[in-house]
Amino acid sequence: MSLPAKDSRSLLLEKLRRFSRPASPLSEPPPKNDTAQPGRAPQIAVREAVNEETISQLAQELKRLGAELRYVAGLENLSAAILQLGRESHYKRIAVGADPILKEANLATGLQNFQDFKLILSDRTPTPANQIREALSKCQLGITGCDAVIAETATMVLSHAGFGGRSISLLPECHVVVAYRAQVFISLDDWMNSQSFTRATLPSCTTFITGPSRTADIEKVLVTGVHGPLRLVLMLVQGGD
Amino acid sequence: MITGPIKFKEAARRNLAAQDLRENLRRATSHSTTLRLKAVSAVPEWEDLRSEAHAIKKEAIDHLAEYLERFESQATEAGCKVYWAETASQAAEYVVNVCRQKGASLVVKAKSMTSEEMELNTALEGASIQPVETDLGEFIVQLAGETPSHITAPALHKSRTQIGKLFSEKLGMNFSDDPKELTRAARAILREKFMDAGIGITGVNFAVAETGSLVLITNEGNGRMCTTLPRTHIALMGIEKVIPRFDDLRVFLKLLARSSTGQKLTSYVTILNGPREARETDGPEELHVVILDNGRSQLLAHPHTREALYCIRCGACLNVCPVYQRVGGHSYGWVYPGPIGSVITPELQGISQAQELPFASSLCGHCSAVCPVKIDLHHMLLWLRKSAVDSALTSRGERWIIKLFAATMKRPGLYRWSGMLGWMVQRILAPRGKGLRVPCWSAGRDFPPLPKKSFHQLWEEGEIN
Ligand code: SF4
Numbered sequence: 001m002s003l004p005a006k007d008s009r010s011l012l013l014e015k016l017r018r019f020s021r022p023a024s025p026l027s028e029p030p031p032k033n034d035t036a037q038p039g040r041a042p043q044i045a046v047r048e049a050v051n052e053e054t055i056s057q058l059a060q061e062l063k064r065l066g067a068e069l070r071y072v073a074g075l076e077n078l079s080a081a082i083l084q085l086g087r088e089s090h091y092k093r094i095a096v097g098a099d100p101i102l103k104e105a106n107l108a109t110g111l112q113n114f115q116d117f118k119l120i121l122s123d124r125t126p127t128p129a130n131q132i133r134e135a136l137s138k139c140q141l142g143i144t145g146c147d148a149v150i151a152e153t154a155t156m157v158l159s160h161a162g163f164g165g166r167s168i169s170l171l172p173e174c175h176v177v178v179a180y181r182a183q184v185f186i187s188l189d190d191w192m193n194s195q196s197f198t199r200a201t202l203p204s205c206t207t208f209i210t211g212p213s214r215t216a217d218i219e220k221v222l223v224t225g226v227h228g229p230l231r232l233v234l235m236l237v238q239g240g241d
Numbered sequence: 242m243i244t245g246p247i248k249f250k251e252a253a254r255r256n257l258a259a260q261d262l263r264e265n266l267r268r269a270t271s272h273s274t275t276l277r278l279k280a281v282s283a284v285p286e287w288e289d290l291r292s293e294a295h296a297i298k299k300e301a302i303d304h305l306a307e308y309l310e311r312f313e314s315q316a317t318e319a320g321c322k323v324y325w326a327e328t329a330s331q332a333a334e335y336v337v338n339v340c341r342q343k344g345a346s347l348v349v350k351a352k353s354m355t356s357e358e359m360e361l362n363t364a365l366e367g368a369s370i371q372p373v374e375t376d377l378g379e380f381i382v383q384l385a386g387e388t389p390s391h392i393t394a395p396a397l398h399k400s401r402t403q404i405g406k407l408f409s410e411k412l413g414m415n416f417s418d419d420p421k422e423l424t425r426a427a428r429a430i431l432r433e434k435f436m437d438a439g440i441g442i443t444g445v446n447f448a449v450a451e452t453g454s455l456v457l458i459t460n461e462g463n464g465r466m467c468t469t470l471p472r473t474h475i476a477l478m479g480i481e482k483v484i485p486r487f488d489d490l491r492v493f494l495k496l497l498a499r500s501s502t503g504q505k506l507t508s509y510v511t512i513l514n515g516p517r518e519a520r521e522t523d524g525p526e527e528l529h530v531v532i533l534d535n536g537r538s539q540l541l542a543h544p545h546t547r548e549a550l551y552c553i554r555c556g557a558c559l560n561v562c563p564v565y566q567r568v569g570g571h572s573y574g575w576v577y578p579g580p581i582g583s584v585i586t587p588e589l590q591g592i593s594q595a596q597e598l599p600f601a602s603s604l605c606g607h608c609s610a611v612c613p614v615k616i617d618l619h620h621m622l623l624w625l626r627k628s629a630v631d632s633a634l635t636s637r638g639e640r641w642i643i644k645l646f647a648a649t650m651k652r653p654g655l656y657r658w659s660g661m662l663g664w665m666v667q668r669i670l671a672p673r674g675k676g677l678r679v680p681c682w683s684a685g686r687d688f689p690p691l692p693k694k695s696f697h698q699l700w701e702e703g704e705i706n
Contacts, residue, residue: 008324008325008326008327008331009324009325011327012325012326012327012480012532012534012538013306013309013310013325015327015534015538016305016306016309016480016534016538016541017306018542019305019538019541019542020303020304020305020306020307020541021303021304061505132522132523133436133470133523134436137432137436152505153505153506155506160521160523160524165469165517165521165522165523165524166465166468166469166523166524167469167470167522167523170462170465170466170469188491188494188495188506189491192488192491197452197487197488198451198452199315199318199319199451199452199453199454199514202452202454202487202512202514203514203518204319204513204514204515204516204517204518204521204524205468205511205512205513205514205517205524206511206512206514207465207509207510207511207512208506208509208510208511208512209508209509210504210505210506210507210508210509210510211508212508213460213461213462213508213509214460214461214508215377215378215424215460215461216394216502217376217377217378217381217394217395217396217397218377218381218396218399218401218404218420218423218424219265219268219269219400219401219420220268220269220272220273220394220397221401221420221421223420223421223424225424225425225428226377226424226427226428226460226461226462226463227375227428227431227432227435227461227462227463227465227466228461228462228465228466228508228509229462
């Protein structure tokens with residue numbers, strides 16, 4: 001490109017340097033809050049045990065957001081739970097991601113046996129990338145796993161590495177997240193403390209999903225279902241520890 | 242760019258007279274304020290979080306050059322292309338060039354106030370590239386051929402009936418004023434656009450120096466769409482968006498949604514590290530980041546206005562401002578309205594262009610009290626007023642009156658005498674028991690009647706102790 005990229009860069013940086021302080025703070029530890037900052041948990045990856053109270057907080061929070069929670073007794077019951085959801089809502093087209101939990105549940109096979117469903121996608125159908133999104137946009141149900149569930153805010157953390165990528169949790173009408181109970185964290189701090197974030201470890205895209213897509217742009221009336229899914233269901237599977 | 246001086250008073254007077262606009266504004270701002278208050282009061286450590294956010298932003302802005310360079314090197318390492326633009330037009334030119342290079346004729350945009358600064362839509366249209374706003378509020382505003390009137394709720398000046406009429410007129414659908422139906426209609430139209438667009442343009446909420454991450458926050462999912470479907474993503478950020486560490490996000494995430502919409506967390510927080518990787522099936526193949534100055538370094542230069550760069554664009558100061566609540570965003574004449582707009586517009590566009598804005602405040606301080614990063618907005622407004630006066634931008638008459646006032650206040654004798662004089666003038670000219678009608682002043686407010694005895698007199702006579 002014939003733009004003077006270098007020029008505007010050095011001019012701008014020069015200007016900023018004139019008004020910035022030169023010290024090199026990045027290598028130093030954060031200057032703040034290492035001591036007695038109530039807003040901040042210490043940087044030690046101690047995970048508090050998830051108890052019934054946390055789960056009921058998660059349930060409450062999901063309800064407040066207009067999302068749903070379904071308990072699944074064990075991984076072997078997942079296909080049946082999804083089938084039931086599909087039947088209730090007359091969903092016909094379904095896409096299954098390639099997350100380990102879904103593979104472990106043998107979902108692709110499990111669902112193929114039910115004649116009501118047309119399984120649009122799974123990592124077993126070798127579809128060219130450009131057709132995936134067309135197909136996904138026609139799906140009513142997109143099923144994914146997740147990295148973690150955060151009870152305090154009912155947030156699901158997804159890093160879209162697997163099959164179906166970013167689209168599978170975005171394009172279908174209803175997004176089903178499958179998580180083990182043991183993946184539930186109390187708070188965002190709790191989860192962040194258990195991770196280390198570096199450029200090398202961060203995937204190209206991580207999404208925190210908190211409820212179905214929503215807007216209040218017309219007279220502040222809350223409408224769920226704008227560009228993202230209209231409906232969000234968390235299927236919490238017993239176990240996983 | 243604004244082409245002439247902003248005429249705040251004129252625009253405000255016009256907007257004040259519009260009954261339905263005032264009703265729309267009142268409804269929207271009181272709704273947001275109530276939700277914010279509820280969300281904030283549920284967080285006992287709120288004040289500590291604000292202080293912490295202020296400290297982080299101070300650190301980032303104090304070492305801005307270094308953090309931006311660090312961000313650049315990390316983002317580049319992750320595969321992004323970073324472009325630095327000194328002016329809005331340089332940035333717009335870069336974006337247009339990328340679109341041309343990619344042969345894109347359709348661009349989907351998530352809400353970005355930075356792109357409004359760049360007047361990007363005009364630039365794109367000029368190059369025969371169709372920009373489509375995908376945030377519902379922005380979509381409405383674009384259909385109506387207007388500009389956003391709020392930084393987080395662009396169409397809050399419109400009622401559902403107005404929007405319904407607009408949709409039936411421009412989109413050929415049957416009239417409906419049901420927000421859900423209108424939203425679904427927009428969803429269907431925009432879904433097609435997302436599928437077809439070659440380029441997605443978004444703003445940036447936070448840029449993390451440590452990891453080169455871009456953080457995008459949206460409720461509707463349009464930010465995700467723009468960074469999932471098109472083959473190229475262009476992210477636009479002002480220089481102030483950088484934060485030092487990834488870990489700092491936890492503080493800002495707690496503050497932003499609560500301040501803005503009263504949510505604990507926005508529906509979608511998207512953290513991007515470079516374009517898609519080889520094994521991925523979606524996401525952009527190219528990710529461009531445009532870092533824009535456009536006058537922000539002016540703010541950096543003055544110790545009095547530097548803090549304005551801490552702003553995370555939550556919109557809370559707009560919602561609580563008694564002036565904004567009544568006159569609406571369009572009165573402020575440029576991209577950023579409300580208290581934060583009154584602070585940054587004079588610096589970004591020149592004080593002579595926007596000299597009226599620092600005066601568009603009651604100085605009640607509510608803005609400073611709600612600001613999640615503790616920007617001392619109302620004192621900045623006061624300082625900007627001072628600089629407007631110092632550079633003789635206020636009217637000659639006003640400056641004389643202030644001089645006279647100052648002289649009187651400094652001399653007790655003159656002060657007493659003027660009080661007596663005022664009372665006598667009132668007795669002669671004002672109707673009994675009523676205050677004086679002072680030219681100009683009384684057009685917008687009452688002059689309180691002066692009592693017979695002054696405080697001084699009462700004090701001396703021992704009636705007050
Ligand atoms: S100045 Fe503060 S309150 Fe106003 S938009 Fe910026 S962060 Fe929010």
